[in-house]
Amino acid sequence: MRCCSVLRFVAAVVVTGAAGCGHTGVRPEDESAVAHRAEASRDTVAARHDASEPDRSVGPRQIALFVAPADFAVAHEREAAQHTAAADSLDQRVRRECVAVAVTDRSGCPFAGRPVARVDDVPGGVRMRFAPGGDDAARTALRARCHAAVLAQQGRETMPACPLATRALSVQASLDAGSVQLTLTTSDEASVAELRRRARAPGSH
Secondary structure (H helix, E strand, C coil), rough: CCHHHHHHHHHHHHHHHHHHHHHHHHHHHHCHCCCCCCCHHHHHHHHHHHHHHCCCCCCCCCCCCEEHHHHHHHHHHHHHHHHHHHHHHHHHHHHHHHHCCCHCCCCCCCCCCCCCEEEEECCCEEEECCCCCCCHHHHHHHHHHHHHHHHHHCCCCCCCCCCCCCCCCEEEEEEEEEEEEEEECCHHHHHHHHHHHHHHCCCCC
């Protein structure tokens, strides 16, 4: 009897752990809004399927762990809610960052064709110094943040060479001796090298 109780406890831990993975693993920037909603739809279908099934035993033949499908249904429902929230977050970011940018100006690279005088490394990213002319510092930062938000929402793979298609990106702009300086940094250490490479790559701006 005691053995059975222990096995049921282990089963509960396994199911709870699976649900916990969904809780910590779903991040808005991992996928586009469309992809997050597709994942949410799949999880919702899986939850309904699990909820409709009778209890079943799971595990090796010699050790039966009795797990209620309803437990798996709850985990799927939780993950579906997280994917939906992630998609909503990406949509809200676009509305917030692009409020002052015309729809027709949101998709194109904000500094396409704009001469870059130099690119310097800074902690966590790069500082791009543009030749005089074009948008001022405030407008440059505004359009860059908007474009980064659009790429996150639509999927960064749509413009893989663009420096703004970087995870966890922060954008700052300033004016120095008549030239706009755009500082791009990321809190994702694994993306720093790629950000620097893109900022220097021909055709990326």
